[in-house]
Amino acid sequence: MKRILLLFFTSLSAYYSSAQSPRIFNSQLESVTVYSLGAELNHKAKVSLPAGTSEIILGNMANLIDENSIQISVPSNVTILSTSFSKDFLRNENKSPAYIKVEDSLQFVKKELNKLENKRIVEENLLVLLDKNQAIGGSNTGVNVAELIKVADYYKNKQLELRNNIFSLKEDEALQQNKIGRMQRQLQELSLDKSGTTGQIILQLMATTATNADLNISYLSPSAAWIAFYDLRAENTTFPLKIVYKANVTQSTGLDWKKVKLSLSTGNPSQNGTAPLLSAWFLQFGEPESAYRNQKLLYQNRIQSMAFAAPELKEEVADAVKKKMSGPSVQQNENMLNATFDIEIPYDIASNSKPHSVILKEFSQQANFKYYSVPKIDGDAFLMAEITNYDKLNLLPGEANIIFENSYVGKSFINPNATTDTLNLSMGRDKKITIKREKIAEQTGIKFIGNSKKQIFTYEIRVRNGKKEAIDLLLKDQYPVSTDKDMEVELINSGGATVNKETGVLSWKLNLKPAATETIRISYSVKYPKDKNILNLQ
Known part of the structure; x- marks a missing residue:
């Protein structure tokens, strides 16, 4: 019960x-x-x-x-x-796919190692057996010379064969053990990855x-993201500019996305959607912030903005350029707040935090190509492309690969957040345009006038078009601007440039035919008290 x-x-x-x-x-x-x-x-x-x-x-x-x-x-x-x-x-x-793959490989290598060890043990046992049975003939029976030689040769060859086999098997075992060690370390690293x-x-x-x-x-x-990047292609300056708009997608959600319908949005779901409210603005006395610090921050920001662009003089900022639309199987949907790219082809994206490239669109647009150079900073000419109405393209800031005349020439950066109505894209350097800027020694020197000294500087800029077609080149240089009443700056010869007196920038718009050379000479003077020095004067 x-x-x-x-x-x-x-x-x-x-x-x-x-x-x-x-x-x-x-x-x-x-x-x-x-x-x-x-x-x-x-x-x-x-x-x-x-x-x-x-x-x-x-x-x-x-x-x-x-x-x-x-x-x-x-x-x-x-x-x-x-x-x-x-x-x-x-x-x-x-277990992640990467972990399972390494784990399976580890089991296979361990089995191979076991097989090698078994072979080696058999060979070693045969060698022991051979060593224990070296007696020839009986105690009352003699052995003739021919038989002795025959037996000796057999023992010699067999021992050599067995020992060589054992040596080779030990080498193979060591290789397999090294593989096992590497795989075990890799598994340990993968086990720390909780993706x-x-x-x-x-x-x-x-x-x-x-x-x-x-x-x-x-x-x-939060375990996924995408950033934009681009391919900029131009056959030459007479063909339309082609832009391939791409995305690098990364994800570590723990799920391998297999044959999923993928969409990419320029929106940010984590961004606060609450409209801002103004509160009262109360003034109070305090020490002003250092002007030097403000200038330093301004300079640092300007340097950062120029990192991916053609060289610029201090008062200006470089940009980039292009436009138009065609492209692969991607549907773009827009609303007032963001744009979404619907990828029609199902995608596989592994959960490994590695970037996966997705093509969004291709644009083709006639761009205004021109060359740009600041030989005082960089002696090369940079090809620039200009496009207008770029705000309709929903471009995002991103790095761009530049392919010009079917050759990779470097990287640039697209910044569509500029406040101008024209987007300027740097298409890289063109070595077929040579530019030299040299100081003319005989027209450069110092004169003493009473309690003052006057320094005169003269530079010559030579530009040669080594291309087979005519080019438009925007050339820039500069002369110094006085910040002190004791400094007197005079532009003696502008070389026919357009002069910005506030910034000291000199600009030339040159049109050079194939194999043509243009020579420009500029000259300026700086007068200041002879008991003082100007550190950055050149």
């Missing part, structure tokens, strides 16, 4: 335990919208629900989720009572009747 009661209560306990354990359903990732920082993931799941209240777990979710963004659609006869999110560290399928860990959403539901339901789940995850 006691045994029957024990079995009954054991069965009853198991029944209630299984009834109270939440059922696990895997979800299928259908589509992803990637933002500049973050992504919206959309899943589908088929679940079976009993009548009444139940708890289920939806697996195969991203490893990081903004819980406030979780949205789940259910049939009308089902009510969601609560939702929560947790990471799933226990399930074996959470392979997935998440799960726990739901408490109430169904009026038992039902099979299709759930649509969406949420935001």
Whole structure:
């Protein structure tokens, strides 16, 4: 009787335990919208629900989720009572594909090592057996010379063969052991990477009747991003400029995106959407900030803005250029706040934080090509392309590869956030245009006039067009600008330049025919007290 009661209560306990354990359903990732920082993931799941209240777990979710963004659609006869999110560290399928690949390779190499060890042991046993059986003939039987030579040759050859085999097998074993060591270290590194860990959403539901339901789940995850980059192609200055608009997509959601419908948005879901409010502006006395510091920050910002551009004189900022639209299977949708690129081809993107290139669009537009040079800073000529109405292209700041005349010439940077109506794109250096700027020694010197000294500087700039077609070149130089009443600056010879007296910039718009050379000479003087020095005068 006691045994029957024990079995009954054991069965009853198991029944209630299984009834109270939440059922696990895997979800299928259908589509992803990637933002500049973050992504919206959309899943589908088929679940079976009993009548009444139940708890289920939806697996195969991203490893990081903004819980406030979780949205789940259910049939009308089902009510969601609560939702929560947790990471799933226990399930074996959470091993990343990279981890599984290395783990499988490690098992294979270990098997190969075992085979080598078995072969070596057999060879070593044969060698021991051979060494123990070296007696020739009986105690009462002599051995003739021919038989002795024959046996000796056999032992010699066999021992040599066995020892060589053992040596080779030990070498192969060492190689396999090195492979095993490398793979084990790689597995250790991969085990520290939790990008392979997935998440799960726990739901408490109430169904009026038992039902099979299709759930649509969406949420935001911070574990993905994309940045723009470009290819700029120009056959020459008479052909339209081609722009290939691309995206580098990275993700570490723990889910490998396989055959998903991918969209890229220029929006930022994490950005605060609340409109700003003005409050009272109260003035108060205080020490002014150092003018030197302000100038230093301004200079640093200007240097940063010039990092990817052609050289500029101090008062100006370099830009870049282009335009028009065609392109692969991408649909662009616009609203008042952002633009979205819908990629029609399903994409596979692994959860490994590595960039995956996606082509968004191709543009083709007649651009105004011209060359630009500041020989005082850099002796090369830079090809610039100009386009207008670029705000309609929804370009984002990004690095650009430059291909000119079918050759890769370097990198540039597209900055569509400029306030001008023309976008200037630096297309790289053109070595076929030679520019030399030299000081004319015989027209450069110092004169002393009373208590003052006057320094005169003369420079000659020679420009040669080595190309087969005519070019337009914007050439710039400068003369110094006085910041002190004791300094007198005079532009003696502008060389026919357009002069900006406030900044001291000299500009020439040159049109050079093939093989043509243009020579320009400028001269200026600076007069100041002879007991003083100007450090940056040249």
